[in-house]
Amino acid sequence: KQEVTQIPAALSVPEGENLVLNCSFTDSAIYNLQWFRQDPGKGLTSLLLIQSSQREQTSGRLNASLDKSSGRSTLYIAASQPGDSATYLCAVGASGSRLTFGEGTQLTVNP
Amino acid sequence: EAQVTQNPRYLITVTGKKLTVTCSQNMNHEYMSWYRQDPGLGLRQIYYSMNVEVTDKGDVPEGYKVSRKEKRNFPLILESPSPNQTSLYFCASRPWQGPEAFFGQGTRLTVV
Numbered sequence: 001k002q003e004v005t006q007i008p009a010a011l012s013v014p015e016g017e018n019l020v021l022n023c024s025f026t027d028s029a030i031y032n033l034q035w036f037r038q039d040p041g042k043g044l045t046s047l048l049l050i051q052s053s054q055r056e057q058t059s060g061r062l063n064a065s066l067d068k069s070s071g072r073s074t075l076y077i078a079a080s081q082p083g084d085s086a087t088y089l090c091a092v093g094a095s096g097s098r099l100t101f102g103e104g105t106q107l108t109v110n111p
Numbered sequence: 112e113a114q115v116t117q118n119p120r121y122l123i124t125v126t127g128k129k130l131t132v133t134c135s136q137n138m139n140h141e142y143m144s145w146y147r148q149d150p151g152l153g154l155r156q157i158y159y160s161m162n163v164e165v166t167d168k169g170d171v172p173e174g175y176k177v178s179r180k181e182k183r184n185f186p187l188i189l190e191s192p193s194p195n196q197t198s199l200y201f202c203a204s205r206p207w208q209g210p211e212a213f214f215g216q217g218t219r220l221t222v223v
Contacts, residue, residue: 004153036214041216041217042216042217043115043201043214043215043216043217044201044203044214045214046213089153089154091154098156098159098169098170099154099156101146101153101154101155102153103151103152103153104153
């Protein structure tokens with residue numbers, strides 16, 4: 001059974017800092033990996049999707065990498081801003097279209 | 112605007128009183144699913160549907176029912192809610208080929 005772990009569970013940084021969120025998964029037979037953002041009272045917003053054949057994806061200040069062989073993904077956020085404060089979720093897609101989620105990293109960016 | 116709409120957003124009910132949480136998407140997506148989110152457990156899939164009249168169990172289907180009579184709608188039914196079904200529920204949809212990128216805003220259910 002796939003298990004997804006995110007470290008750290010919470011992170012507080014000053015504005016402007018570059019930061020890395022980590023995600024690990026136990027079964028490397030994945031179709032894709034996604035990073036989502038969750039804001040209180042709102043749904044999940046997809047940030048980046050990495051297909052299993054890819055190594056990384058970039059969108060603006062966000063960069064996600066994938067290393068299937070080691071079962072790891074990282075989300076790099078450059079020049080963090082208070083508006084980046086949210087919970088970031090990693091989800092692994094496998095057969096049957098099921099997504100397995102990690103518990104998330106709660107990020108706070110302080111002005 | 113492309114969206115997944117859940118209703119209600121908040122619901123407090125009593126044990127045993129049947130309820131339905133509605134989910135509708137306007138993107139003509141084939142695949143829809145329901146998740147529940149609990150502290151310490153993350154998001155877990157309840158049921159999913161690959162198309163009209165095609166549904167299957169996810170990881171935690173006990174105590175829930177679903178139906179997919181129309182492509183745009185995928186209601187979640189709790190026939191006899193219990194307190195352990197108190198949770199935050201999300202509906203999601205995606206096209207047949209593609210990531211599960213569209214989530215509803217969530218329904219916070221409390222069963223007392």
